[in-house]
Amino acid sequence: MGVTKRADAQRNIAAILAAATECLSRNPAASTSEIAKEAGVGRVTLYGHFPSRAELVDAVFVHAIEVGEQSLSQVGLTGDPREALARLVESSWHLVDRYAALLVAALDTLPPGRVRELHADPMARVEKLLERGRSEGVFRSDLPVSWLVSVMHNVMHGAAGEIQAGRLSSGEAAGYITATLLAAFTPPGERVT
Amino acid sequence: MGVTKRADAQRNIAAILAAATECLSRNPAASTSEIAKEAGVGRVTLYGHFPSRAELVDAVFVHAIEVGEQSLSQVGLTGDPREALARLVESSWHLVDRYAALLVAALDTLPPGRVRELHADPMARVEKLLERGRSEGVFRSDLPVSWLVSVMHNVMHGAAGEIQAGRLSSGEAAGYITATLLAAFTPPGERVT
DNA sequence: CTCTTGTCGAACACCACTGTTCGAGTTACG
DNA sequence: CGTAACTCGAACAGTGGTGTTCGACAAGAG
Known part of the structure; x- marks a missing residue:
């Protein structure tokens, strides 16, 4: 089915979510760059999964x-x-x-x-x-x-x-x-x- | 004595202080432009009295x-x-x-x-x-x-x-x-x- | 194996703000 | 009245973020 994401995409989404939780818990003003870095992912990838x-x-x-x-x-x-x-x-x-x-x-x-x-x-x-x-x-x-x-x-x-x-x-x-x-x-x- | 400010300067300082109190009480993130405008004063004047x-x-x-x-x-x-x-x-x-x-x-x-x-x-x-x-x-x-x-x-x-x-x-x-x-x-x- | 889906870094445009500089004009003060 | 203090707008540089675009490249699905 067309709706299912690819496996690595799912992994990245989870990683971003976890990294964001971690970063924002330390600093509520954490930037998308910080979060992406923490997730071991490019900033573009982050914006690929979350519009903003x-x-x-x-x-x-x-x-x-x-x-x-x-x-x-x-x-x-x-x-x-x-x-x-x-x-x-x-x-x-x-x-x-x-x-x-x-x-x-x-x-x-x-x-x-x-x-x-x-x-x-x-x-x-x-x-x-x-x-x-x-x-x-x-x-x-x-x-x-x-x-x-x-x-x-x-x-x-x-x-x-x-x-x-x-x-x-x-x-x-x-x-x-x-x-x-x-x-x-x-x-x-x-x-x- | 050399330390005394000119009268209009003192007025402006008071106006800026009052305007800042007003603006910041409405919006804690109020910008210096907003405050200066509210005080009826140029932004430069504001920076002339307050370094930052x-x-x-x-x-x-x-x-x-x-x-x-x-x-x-x-x-x-x-x-x-x-x-x-x-x-x-x-x-x-x-x-x-x-x-x-x-x-x-x-x-x-x-x-x-x-x-x-x-x-x-x-x-x-x-x-x-x-x-x-x-x-x-x-x-x-x-x-x-x-x-x-x-x-x-x-x-x-x-x-x-x-x-x-x-x-x-x-x-x-x-x-x-x-x-x-x-x-x-x-x-x-x-x-x- | 092929093709779609996803990834990456670098670069870009954009925005809103801070703080500074300039030069011309105005205002108080003595 | 003359001068020093003050004001003003406009313009500038710098910063630090957001969100997008590009083109090359990798990886999973069938």
């Missing part, structure tokens, strides 16, 4: 989300919502830590809203858990769920920033984040665990 | 910090640490809301560490209040102060992002932020106010 830098970034980001979803979908969300949240944060944190710079690249390359659009699934997971925790009275209901989600994102990305600046170690981060969020989500009048 | 775009950004940022300090220094920090924090957040939030984009400009223009360096005073104020709250047992002591400060910053800047994205109104923000931070800073075992 933006579309490459998009592809890389989509792939990262898929990998993340695979990991996140294995986290059990039943039982005590607080413990479930701790598990979810633990898993999410590893992804944020790994892909923080990639997110920056996507944020200032892709059209506005695109990043959020691709985050729909992971966000829905968090929202659902928060909703359940609220109905069981262990998470606060005096603030919108969307705000709580935003707080979670910002605390995690803030932690990634602290690590990059060398003011926090990867090991400590997860504990700090969960402790902070569990307290932040506690309903007024209740005791912080 | 970076030094202009630095000057604008320094000025913004000074203005902020003036406002922050009037916040009373005595009494119940929780109420003091609420007051401090209220004031800080107005500044963050106004200068969020400017911070981005500074962050990716100025040398690493410069922004933090200029934030030394406002940060010291927050740290001092947090320390006092800890010693009085109303803020948690199981996490480093530096982490708590980072959480405060990230929650506020996250709120600014939500506003820019149109998912949050300026009016609601301050309340959400204080409610979130007061809970997050509550010591484990204590009740959230």
Whole structure:
């Protein structure tokens, strides 16, 4: 069939995707030359497979989300919502830590809203858990769920920033984040665990 | 004396500073042409007063910090640490809301560490209040102060992002932020106010 | 083995920006 | 009023990226 790519082309596409993930994770502003070099491929070849830098970034980001979803979908969300949240944060944190710079690249390359659009699934997971925790009275209901989600994102990305600046170690981060969020989500009048 | 600038030069410098604040607050990547035009001044004149775009950004940022300090220094920090924090957040939030984009400009223009360096005073104020709250047992002591400060910053800047994205109104923000931070800073075992 | 598909490097056009230079004109200041 | 300080537009050089074109060449598919 005419649609199938040749074997070496497929290999190169994979190599470019991997190299782009690597480069953009180090430097969100990495150029196509850098990425092509890292992939062991000519710049022309790169443009042969991805029409523009933006579309490459998009592809890389989509792939990262898929990998993340695979990991996140294995986290059990039943039982005590607080413990479930701790598990979810633990898993999410590893992804944020790994892909923080990639997110920056996507944020200032892709059209506005695109990043959020691709985050729909992971966000829905968090929202659902928060909703359940609220109905069981262990998470606060005096603030919108969307705000709580935003707080979670910002605390995690803030932690990634602290690590990059060398003011926090990867090991400590997860504990700090969960402790902070569990307290932040506690309903007024209740005791912080 | 030879050091004094001519009157029109001083006016232009002020106009450039104001225009830069305005432009960079709208678009962190604003060019020198844009800024000069907004100031009603030729690009050459701009370079006559500021050796480079970076030094202009630095000057604008320094000025913004000074203005902020003036406002922050009037916040009373005595009494119940929780109420003091609420007051401090209220004031800080107005500044963050106004200068969020400017911070981005500074962050990716100025040398690493410069922004933090200029934030030394406002940060010291927050740290001092947090320390006092800890010693009085109303803020948690199981996490480093530096982490708590980072959480405060990230929650506020996250709120600014939500506003820019149109998912949050300026009016609601301050309340959400204080409610979130007061809970997050509550010591484990204590009740959230 | 043949032919299509893909690859490569070098060169090119293009763009938007920074920072500089020039010379002529204008404005404050003493 | 005279001079030094300042301003202006236009034009220039330099930089660092994106995306394209070319022609020679290699490699996989049938």
